[in-house]
Amino acid sequence: MEKNNLCTIPKDAIESVLLELAKTNNKIVVMSSDVSVSCNIEAFHKLYPDRFFEMGIAEQSTMSAAGGMAAEGYIPIYVALAAFSNGMTWAQTKQICNANLNVKIIGTHAGVDDGQDGSAHHAKEDISISRVLPRMTVLVPSDENEVKAALKTMIEHKGPVYMRVAREPQPVIHARDCGFTIGKAEYLYDEGNDFAIIFEGTILKQALEGWEKLKQSGLSGKLLSIRSIKPLDVECIYHVADQVKIIVTVENHSIIGGLYSAVCECLAGRKNKAVVKAVGFPDEFTMSGPSSEIKEAYHLSGQRIYEIISKNNQEADYL
Amino acid sequence: MKDIANNINYDQLRMTANKNRIKILDMIQDGKSGHLGGALSAVDVITYLGECVIDYDKKERDNFILSKGHAVAALYAELHELGYIQDKELSTFRKINSRLQGHTNLLVLPYTDYTSGLLGQGLSYGVGMALAKKLKKSHNTVYVMLGDGEMHEGQIWEALMEASHYRLDNLVLIIDRNGFCSHQPVENVISIEPLIDRLGSFGWNVKEIDGHSMEQIHSCFMSLQSQYGKPKCIISHTVKGKGVSFMENNGKWHRNIPTEEEYLQAKEELKKRGGLL
Numbered sequence: 006m007e008k009n010n011l012c013t014i015p016k017d018a019i020e021s022v023l024l025e026l027a028k029t030n031n032k033i034v035v036m037s038s039d040v041s042v043s044c045n046i047e048a049f050h051k052l053y054p055d056r057f058f059e060m061g062i063a064e065q066s067t068m069s070a071a072g073g074m075a076a077e078g079y080i081p082i083y084v085a086l087a088a089f090s091n092g093m094t095w096a097q098t099k100q101i102c103n104a105n106l107n108v109k110i111i112g113t114h115a116g117v118d119d120g121q122d123g124s125a126h127h128a129k130e131d132i133s134i135s136r137v138l139p140r141m142t143v144l145v146p147s148d149e150n151e152v153k154a155a156l157k158t159m160i161e162h163k164g165p166v167y168m169r170v171a172r173e174p175q176p177v178i179h180a181r182d183c184g185f186t187i188g189k190a191e192y193l194y195d196e197g198n199d200f201a202i203i204f205e206g207t208i209l210k211q212a213l214e215g216w217e218k219l220k221q222s223g224l225s226g227k228l229l230s231i232r233s234i235k236p237l238d239v240e241c242i243y244h245v246a247d248q249v250k251i252i253v254t255v256e257n258h259s260i261i262g263g264l265y266s267a268v269c270e271c272l273a274g275r276k277n278k279a280v281v282k283a284v285g286f287p288d289e290f291t292m293s294g295p296s297s298e299i300k301e302a303y304h305l306s307g308q309r310i311y312e313i314i315s316k317n318n319q320e321a322d323y324l
Numbered sequence: 325m326k327d328i329a330n331n332i333n334y335d336q337l338r339m340t341a342n343k344n345r346i347k348i349l350d351m352i353q354d355g356k357s358g359h360l361g362g363a364l365s366a367v368d369v370i371t372y373l374g375e376c377v378i379d380y381d382k383k384e385r386d387n388f389i390l391s392k393g394h395a396v397a398a399l400y401a402e403l404h405e406l407g408y409i410q411d412k413e414l415s416t417f418r419k420i421n422s423r424l425q426g427h428t429n430l431l432v433l434p435y436t437d438y439t440s441g442l443l444g445q446g447l448s449y450g451v452g453m454a455l456a457k458k459l460k461k462s463h464n465t466v467y468v469m470l471g472d473g474e475m476h477e478g479q480i481w482e483a484l485m486e487a488s489h490y491r492l493d494n495l496v497l498i499i500d501r502n503g504f505c506s507h508q509p510v511e512n513v514i515s516i517e518p519l520i521d522r523l524g525s526f527g528w529n530v531k532e533i534d535g536h537s538m539e540q541i542h543s544c545f546m547s548l549q550s551q552y553g554k555p556k557c558i559i560s561h562t563v564k565g566k567g568v569s570f571m572e573n574n575g576k577w578h579r580n581i582p583t584e585e586e587y588l589q590a591k592e593e594l595k596k597r598g599g600l601l
Contacts, residue, residue: 034456034459055459056459058455060482060486061482061485061486061489063479063482063483063485063486065444065445065448065478065479065482066448066451066479066482066483066486067448068448069445069446069448069449069451069452069479069483070448070449070451070452070455070483070486071452072445072448072449072452073448073449073450073451073452073453073454073455073456073466074452074453074455074456075452076387076430076437076438076449076452076453076456077452077453077456077457077460078456078460079456079459081452096442096445097445097448097479099442100439100440100441100442100445103429103431103439103441104429104430104431104438104439105431
């Protein structure tokens with residue numbers, strides 16, 4: 006893991022990869038529904054005007070047209086805020102998956118990262134409604150370098166992929182040339198068996214803060230970035246659940262249907278050493294505000310991660 | 325267009341369409357599931373497309389998107405006529421492990437070009453495919469068939485705007501204007517009129533035909549070949565349940581299954597219609 010104090014906005018990394026890959030892959034086309042400025046893909050529009058398709062404020066038609074593009078052999082990449090590219094298009098995405106079309110969907114401003122626009126713009130259910138679709142791959146990279154690597158991997162992968170990307174600045178912990186493997190979680194630290202934190206990429210900052218607090222308190226554990234929600238790194242989760250006393254899942258998402266649910270589904274039905282607890286959004290529509298403040302208000306924080314794990318540790322010692 | 329389109333035999337086309345009607349009836353009767361009314365209204369245009377327009381043997385070719393996928397029995401009947409579906413498969417329609425899924429399925433039967441089942445999406449696929457064909461400098465055309473009730477779907481109007489914005493003259497929309505939604509007249513449910521004016525104002529080149537007249541179908545398809553700069557729409561006026569007297573213009577036959585007696589009567593009518601009795 007790279008150690009520095011640099012924080013950048015992961016979504017801003019998307020365009021540089023598209024520009025780089027488009028030079029050598031003439032099958033790459035980009036679809037937009039009037040959010041090319043918000044999603045920082047305007048330079049692609051200018052450099053490759055014949056391979057950029059502005060479809061208007063028409064998310065459903067954009068998604069299905071991407072399906073048509075894929076049926077003709079192109080690799081359409083639909084970039085929009087997650088509340089739009091994912092939240093407005095479920096029936097269309099279902100049919101993309103039904104036909105196993107090679108459409109790549111990027112949801113920026115994941116979770117509450119479009120915070121001040123309020124609950125309609127918060128995408129706290131995108132993992133849930135995308136991972137339920139057969140054939141769909143769901144990726145949750147963390148910092149800008151991992152987003153770049155994940156984007157390259159998703160374009161190489163054949164079949165529909167949804168990737169959520171943070172707008173909230175995240176610490177840069179990966180090297181520029183880091184890799185990304187679909188279906189493989191990443192150990193950021195593996196220092197002991199008191200606990201494990203498993204997080205999805207857009208809540209990296211809070212997961213790291215929780216890790217530091219626990220470390221300072223004298224506990225030693227594991228910190229894992231899940232990276233790929235579907236397929237899930239089941240063997241890794243089994244292994245962790247057999248070693249530690251508690252797993253805390255951390256997600257910029259509802260605790261219904263997201264990472265917590267996926268981990269619990271994975272572990273239900275087998276004997277595990279670990280209990281699983283969740284840090285994520287409750288079953289509520291969230292308030293407007295800066296993303297960091299919304300997360301704090303709903304206890305998506307390093308402090309909450311610390312409290313859950315340290316309390317569990319004390320109870321376990323008492324028992 | 326296929327070469328055959330230059331040497332058209334209307335009587336032969338009518339015979340083929342009638343054979344397809346009988347296959348539709350048999351498939352749906354056999355599986356006790358399916359949509360007779362909308363398949364029987366659409367089958368003449370679908371037969372024409374299969375016989376005269378789309379050369380399914382070519383890798384790069386015209387495409388046909390049946391957005392009103394519930395009329396799929398008509399497409400399967402024509403694909404059978406063309407030899408892409410075997411005789412024994414017809415009796416597997418809508419049954420387990422069949423290629424003949426309840427709605428078109430691109431993965432199990434690639435000739436269908438599109439996975440349908442949720443109305444309103446097919447024209448957007450047509451837009452995407454037409455954009456892609458332009459990008460690859462292909463001269464092929466995308467044909468999309470919608471039901472008239474399907475015009476209620478908002479996504480259709482998104483796609484209508486996009487197609488004219490991008491001047492997709494390689495996109496032909498056929499609206500199977502049989503006048504019915506599922507069971508009620510479209511105009512009683514939510515009016516779509518004045519349809520020709522609406523489509524024209526959206527920037528489309530619009531024609532109207534009798535969708536059961538092979539002469540009119542052929543004439544219209546041929547005339548559209550030489551028109552450029554706008555997407556093209558054919559409002560195909562048809563009769564839901566066409567060819568079976570008691571099914572025609574009767575919303576009950578959207579997805580009703582005939583009794584044995586009704587089936588025998590329908591089959592006799594269709595055979596007489598085709599000169600087979």
